[in-house]
Amino acid sequence: MSSLIAFARDSLKQLHDWWDETVEDLTPEQMHYVPDGKGNHIGFIAWHAVRTEDNLVQFIFRERTPTVWLQGGYDQKFGLHRTAQGTGMAPEEARDMRLPAVDQWMEYQRAVWKATMEWLDGLDEASLQRTLRIMPFGEVPAVMGLRQVIINHGFLHLGEAHHIRALQGLKTTPF
Secondary structure, eight states: OOOOHHHHHHHHHHHHHHHHHTTTTOOEEETOOOOGSOOHHHHHHHHHHHHHHIIIIIIIIISOOOOOHHHTTTHHHHOOOSSOOTTOOHHHHHHHHOOHHHHHHHHHHHOOHHHHHHHHHHHHHHHHSSEEEETEEEEEHHHHHIIIIIIEEEHHHHHEEEHHHTTTTOOOOOO
């Protein structure tokens, strides 16, 4: 395994573990708490981050493989949009969006983590250098999509979720 792929694997493992720890103990009220009625709740943030990873890995990196979201029928199980992932969603719509019970959500979240790691298992260095169309960035190397759209984006939203946990008096960082 190349050092780049090993680094990506380690980064994603940490990201996934921290997302699991951030979400798995929340009540429905804590999951959907909106500070001062402004911004997004943890449920929306988690949904957006996980759906983005699912879409990028399955649909883009794996060349139009159906997403875990659709393969598992999670859109129907959760009563949420078939293809949306939250990007560009109106603030009111994002605040009104609700996830199911945490254990049901975690089933999907962990299925995405598993699919991502399986994708990484089949990668070589050349696969990360191929050019893909990733919107809104255009034609970019796959490694840029992995770094910017999954890893950096995932940690950015994880920070938001921890901030909302802190505002509720909940444990924040896993260290």
